[in-house]
Amino acid sequence: MHLAPPTAPGVGRVVATERCTASSKAAGFVRHVAIDVSNTPLAGNFIAGQSFGVLPPGVDAAGKPHKLRLYSIASPSFGEDGSGNVLATTVKRTIDEHWETHKLFLGVCSNYLCDLHVGDEVKVTGPSGKRFVLPANPDEHDYVFVATGTGIAPFRGMVLELLRTTKASRISLLMGSPYASDLLYDAQLRELSEASKGRFRYITAISRERQSDGKPPMYVHQRIDASDAELLSTLSSDRGLVYVCGIAGMELGVLQQLARTLPAPAREHYLQADSETMSNVQSWTRQMLHKQLLLTRRVFLEVY
Numbered sequence: 001m002h003l004a005p006p007t008a009p010g011v012g013r014v015v016a017t018e019r020c021t022a023s024s025k026a027a028g029f030v031r032h033v034a035i036d037v038s039n040t041p042l043a044g045n046f047i048a049g050q051s052f053g054v055l056p057p058g059v060d061a062a063g064k065p066h067k068l069r070l071y072s073i074a075s076p077s078f079g080e081d082g083s084g085n086v087l088a089t090t091v092k093r094t095i096d097e098h099w100e101t102h103k104l105f106l107g108v109c110s111n112y113l114c115d116l117h118v119g120d121e122v123k124v125t126g127p128s129g130k131r132f133v134l135p136a137n138p139d140e141h142d143y144v145f146v147a148t149g150t151g152i153a154p155f156r157g158m159v160l161e162l163l164r165t166t167k168a169s170r171i172s173l174l175m176g177s178p179y180a181s182d183l184l185y186d187a188q189l190r191e192l193s194e195a196s197k198g199r200f201r202y203i204t205a206i207s208r209e210r211q212s213d214g215k216p217p218m219y220v221h222q223r224i225d226a227s228d229a230e231l232l233s234t235l236s237s238d239r240g241l242v243y244v245c246g247i248a249g250m251e252l253g254v255l256q257q258l259a260r261t262l263p264a265p266a267r268e269h270y271l272q273a274d275s276e277t278m279s280n281v282q283s284w285t286r287q288m289l290h291k292q293l294l295l296t297r298r299v300f301l302e303v304y
Contacts, residue, residue, distance in 0.1 A: 001050075001126070001127060001128050001129070001130060002125075002126065002127075002128060003041035003042060003045055003126070003127070004040055004041045004042055004124060004125045004126060005125060006053065006055065006068050006125050009040075009053075009055050009123040009124060009125045010037060010039065010040025010041055010042060010123070010124050010125070011039065011040065011121050011122070011123060011124070012035040012036055012037045012039075012040060012042075012121070012122050012123075012124045013035065013036045013119065013120070013121055013122070014033060014034070014035055014036075014116045014117065014118050014119065014120045014121075014122060015034050015035065015036045015080075015086060015118060016032070016033070016034035016080075016088075016118065017031055017032070017033045017034070017114075017116060017117065017118065018031065018032050019031055019032075020032040020090065020184050020185055021181065021182060021183070021184060022180060022181050022182065022183040022184070022186040022187070023180075023181035025181050026179070026181045026182045027178065027179065027181075027182060028092050028093065028182065029092065029093040029095075029114065030090060030091065030092045030093075030150065030184055031090075031091050031093075031113070031114045032074065032088055032089075032090060032185075033088060033089055033091055033113055033114070033116065034075075034080050034086050034087070034088040035086065035087055035088070035089075035122060035124065036085060036086050037085065037086070037087055037124060038085035038086075040124060042087065042124060042126060042127055043084060043085050044083070044084035044085070045084070045127065046073055046075075046077065046079075046084070046087055046126070046127040047077040047127070047133055047134075048073065048075070048076050048077050048133065048134060048154065048157035048158045048160075048161045049072075049073070049129065049132045049133035049134060049154045049157065049158060050072075050073050050126070050127040050128060050129040050130075050132075050133060051070045051071060051072050051073060051126060051127065051128050051129050052070070052071060052073055052087060052089070052124055052125065052126035052127050052128070053068045053069065053070050053071075053124060053125035053126050053128070054068070054069050054070075054071060054109055054112075054113060054122060054123065054124060054125075055068055055123040055124075055125065056069065056108050056109045056112040056113075057112070058108075060108075066108055066109070068125060069108075069109040069110075070126075070128065071089040071090075071091065071113075071153075072089060072090065072150070072151075072153035072154045072245075072302075073087050073088070073089060073127070073153070073154065073157055074087075074088045074089050074090045074152075074153035074154065074156045074157050075087045075088045075156075075157045075160075076157045076158070076160040076161035076164070077157075077161055078161070078164075089113075089153060090150045090152065090153035090156070090184060090185075091110050091113045091114055091150070092110060092149065092150050093106075093107065093110050093111050093114050094106065094107025094110045094111065095107070095111075131300065132154065132243070132245070132300050132301075132302045134158055134161065134162070135241070138161075138162060138165065138166050138169060139165075139166040139167060139168050139169055140239065141169060141239045141240070141241050142169055142170040142171070142234045142237060142239045142240050142241070143158070143162065143169065143170070143171045143172065143234075143240075143241050143243065144172045144174070144224075144231065144234055144235060144240065144241070144242045144243070145158065145159070145171070145172065145173045145174065145243050145245075146174045146176075146220055146221070146224075146242070146243070146244045146245070146246075146250075146254050147173070147174070147175050147176070147220070147244075147245050147246050148175075148176045148177065148220055148246030148247055148250050149177065149182075149184070149246055149247060150184070150246075151244075151245035151246030151247070151302070151303075152175060152184045152185060152245075153245075154243075154245055154302065155173055155243070155245065156185055156188075156189075158243075159171060159173060159189070159192060159200060160192075162200075163192060163196060163199065163200060169199070170199060170200075170201075170230075170234055171196075171199060171200045171201070172200075172201045172203060172230075172231055172234060173189065173200070173201070173202050173203065174203045174204075174205065174220050174223045174224070175189070175202070175203070175204050175205070175220065176204070176205040176206075176207060176219060176220025176221075176223075176246070176250075177204070177205075177206060177207070178206070178207050178208045179206060179208055179209055180204070180206050180209065180212070183204060186204075189202045190202060201230065201231075203223050203231075205218050205219060205220040205222060205223045206218070207219050207220075219250075219253060220246075220250065220253075220254075221250070221253035221254045221256070221257040222253075222257065224254065224257040224258060224261055225261065226261045232261070232262075235258070235261075235262055235266060235269075235270075236262065236263075236265075236266040236269075238269075240269060240298065241298050241299075241300070242254070242258070242270055242298060242299050242300070243299075243300040243302075244299075244300070244301050244302070244303070245301075245302040245303070246303060246304075247303065247304065248286075248303040248304060249286065249303070250303065251286075251289075251301050251303050252284060252285070252286050252289075255270075255271055255284070255289075255293065255295075256281050256282070256284055258270055258271065259271065259278065259281045260281055268296075269296060269298050270295065270296055270298050270299050271293055271294065271295055271296065271299065272293075272294045272296065273292055273293050273294065274292070277292045277293065
């Protein structure tokens with residue numbers, strides 16, 4: 001980690017930038033930006049699930065250089081190029097309005113990255129992160145990935161890596177978005193699922209319109225359903241691992257759904273609580289995490 005610190009960043013070069021929403025009518029602007037880091041310490045030294053830093057040019061309102069921003073790496077450990085020299089990230093433009101002044105607010109680094117063109121240079125740091133990564137022996141496990149929005153980024157890299165480097169692992173990716181048009185990497189993930197011969201399942205949950213199969217709107221945690229025999233089998237197995245990435249708050253719904261869906265022995269693979277807490281799942285709050293609700297080493301959270 002931290003092979004290229006903020007005090008001595010590497011200089012990467014953009015080699016690809018493209019919209020990655022399922023439709024041009026999506027509510028937000030999200031781009032897949034690939035950066036050649038071959039002339040930096042990051043080359044061949046990042047792994048799926050880690051983050052890297054970007055130092056945007058210019059100064060803030062106080063006249064100080066803009067601070068470092070971290071972005072999830074959306075590539076497998078062997079990179080977009082197969083040799084670990086090109087990493088990618090998933091960037092959503094931050095476009096908002098100041099509450100008091102009503103003036104337009106544009107996120108400094110997200111818009112900087114999205115504005116870059118192929119050939120442009122960008123200062124990069126990192127890599128960082130040692131918890132939200134794949135296990136040392138990935139073929140010994142099965143995986144349930146749960147994502148919303150740009151939380152899909154690390155899972156894109158992990159899925160690509162697992163499909164190439166493992167033989168026995170079963171992988172389920174549950175992706176939630178408000179509308180089908182907002183799904184990220186949708187076409188690629190569907191292709192990977194079809195080509196995986198059953199090893200990789202890509203399951204979407206749309207919260208503001210009906211599902212493609214006619215089911216009513218639902219949030220991503222509601223896809224953890226006891227009627228899904230394959231998913232239940234993965235979660236009940238001694239091999240099962242659960243990774244959650246996306247907007248803060250989504251993790252509580254996932255944990256509540258695990259508690260409701262799994263029988264006691266399987267549930268204790270992921271979370272532990274006393275009988276009183278477990279008897280009133282609906283009353284759980286985020287403040288109870290790591291206190292009344294103890295997560296095991298089979299659960300990995302990355303929320304923001």
